[in-house]
Amino acid sequence: MATHSVTEDCEQLRKAFAGWGTNEGLIISILAHRSSAQIKLIRETYAKTYGEDLLKDLDKELSSDFERVVVLWALDPAERDAFLANEATKRWTSSNQVLVEITCTRTSQQLLLAKQAYHARFKRSLEEDVASHATGDFSKLLIPLVSIYRYEGDEVNMTLAKSEAKILHEKISEKAYNHEDVIRILSTRSKAQINATLNRYKNEFGNDINKDLKTDPKDEFLAILRATVKCLTRPEKYFEKVLRLAINKRGTDEGALTRVVTTRAEIDMKIIKEEYHKRNSVTLDHAIGKDTTGDYEKMLLALIGHGDA
Amino acid sequence: MMTESSIVQSFPSQNTTLKKKNKLMDPPDDFEALSKAVSGFGVDEDTLILILGKWHSEQLRSFRKRTQFFLEDERLFERLDGNQIAFWTKEFLRFKNAVVQWTMHPWERDARLAHEAITKGPESYGLLIEIACTRSSEELLGARKAYQSLFNQSIEDVVSRIQCTERKLLVALVSSYRYEGVQVNDSTARSEARTLGTAIRTSNKKNLIENDKIVRMLTIRSKLHLKAVVKVYKELYGRDIYKDLESEMRLKETIQCLCNPETYFSKVLIDALKDDADEDTKEGLTRVIVTRNNVDMKVIGEEFNKQYGVPLSRKIEEVALGNYKDFLVSLIDRINENLSEIPIVGSSTEGGASG
Secondary structure: OOOOOOOHHHHHHHHHHHHOOOHHHHHHHHHHOHHHHHHHHHHHHHHHHHOOOOOHHHHHHHOOHHHHHHHHHHHHHHHHHHHHHHHHOOOOOHHHHHHHHHHHOHEEEHHHHHHHHHHHHHOOOHHHHHHHHHOOOHHHHHHHHHHOOOOOOOOOOOHHEEEEEHHHHHHOOOOOOOOOHHHHHHHHOOHHHHHHHHHHHHHHHHHOOHOOOOOOOHHEEEEEHHHHHHHHHHHHHHHHHHHHHHHHHHOHHHHHHHHHHHHHOOOOHHHHHHHHHHHHHOOHHHOOOHOOOOHHHHHHHHOHHHOOO | OOOOOHHHHHOOOOOOOOOOOOOOOOOOHHHHHHEEEHEEEEHHHHHHHHHHHOOOHHHHHHHHHHHHEEOOOOOOEEEHHHHHHHHHHHHHHHHHHHHHHOOOHHHHHHHHHHHHHHHHHHHHHHHHHHHHHHHHHHHHHHHHHHHHHHHHHHHHHHOOOOOOOHHHHHHHHOOOOOOOOOOHHHHHHHHHHHHHHHHHHOOOOHHHHHHHHHHHHHOOHHHHHEEEOOOOOHHHHHHHHHHHHOOOOOHHHHHHHHHOOOHHHHHHHHHHHHOOOHHHHHHHHHHHHHHOOOOHHHHHHHHHHHHOOOOOHHHHHHOHHHHHHHHHHHHHHHHOOOOOOOOOOOOOOOOOOOO
């Protein structure tokens, strides 16, 4: 419902930066309640009207967590994913999870757009940066996850599901977690096929595959494998867990919190909130309200209510 | 309604043989002409019509008795050799296949070629390499999309289930979405040339194609980067990488397709034109001319001439017949006439002729 004019929005945002300090409330009230398509229009108009990039002005005027959530939200989804992926390739191993998250919870088209945005912005392919950042087993898994253009149809081959459940069980029993068959199955099959295979796995061998992959809680590769499985099959549960851990940590993990909220606000935040409420007996709004403050908190709350705005 | 001759006529060509020969030929010349009309790439439709159209059963019987296409059956009749029937079926269809390939959207064309290669088996995997490496990132992506539409699976999925030594390489190649800008990191190129050189010189050659580092380099780096690697390799080792990879056909093809596609395609063409070429190899003639027409056909033609000492169009005139020949020659001539054709790759446009 375009009841807000783009020109008005631009004027208001410009006003928010005027004078001493910034009117963060105004920024939140506008940006948090616009879709990514609307924000794109605002950025274009802002640039035409004032000759400056809205993001640069936000960068100048805002600080830390609040700034990050606003800027990430204002980015086009593909640029956002490219930015987050690039950040992940520059950090240490804990960011492998971010790469898994981006490559496995996006649709094939979204991932493709992110890779195009990556080429344009960083003048390299994401695959190359993942290759230079990730080592050994991690790159064996991550590079295919980045590259594959997954089929998204519903067709399922039950014979294949049966044989691949068997292969997975074999390799896991042998502790050959990084075996190329395991990686191949997870990185090339459609999500529907993987779901069928893992259901078969559970029926045939008794356990959820992630239970069998928990043999060593300290093993980082196993953690990434489990994350891969979860992202591919139950993304809402994956995101619920990330949020739960981010908020309960001593000091909130703002990075994870900001990332999940900004990347899922337009996608499946409603389902994630339901999942969170189910799992934690309090609502996500309540948890965020308790753990964060100020404008950062206000922006987050506005974004997770986004579907209702 | 599109008839064969109207398709050919819509491509202006100086070499068309549409002028019908009206003079009657002597019987021995007739036999020779008829044999020639069905002994090449495609068939000489005009000659077939001209000769067979006027022959009586006597002449047909004479022809059957005298030529190698027919065998004396024990029950005393001239039987057509089964292989010959199969051969002629292919040759009569050659024009149709060329036309359909040309008209198809490039994405569908590549998807079908890839599917064919996978179905045919190991000798055809080179075609997968050809498609994955000589198309632009967007074209390869388009082929993957078309594959999903046509076959309800991703090509990565299907290729990942092939049992062969080159599987790792093939899956990675068809999955690639390479950066296509001009930025190249020279020191990375240098170190990768060294990695390549070391791997070639120390490892058991059989494992080269499964070497993670090599596969990764070949499948994620941009083409410009790999060209730099090839150049540095020559500086470091004083040898062409292609010579050092003589025994690793698939790796050699991969690098060639990525860095010197015109050399690769020239070879596909000359192999197709050899006397003992099998059907799959012969199909290379149509495939190269159709798929490279809007890309680098001119450069391929020049390379072909350089390597084999004869212009491509002349070679085609020698071995191809009838409408098939006219079609191919028209396609090549339009390149030389510098018809401006901007390669268009997008979801709502088609490649190929706008005839």
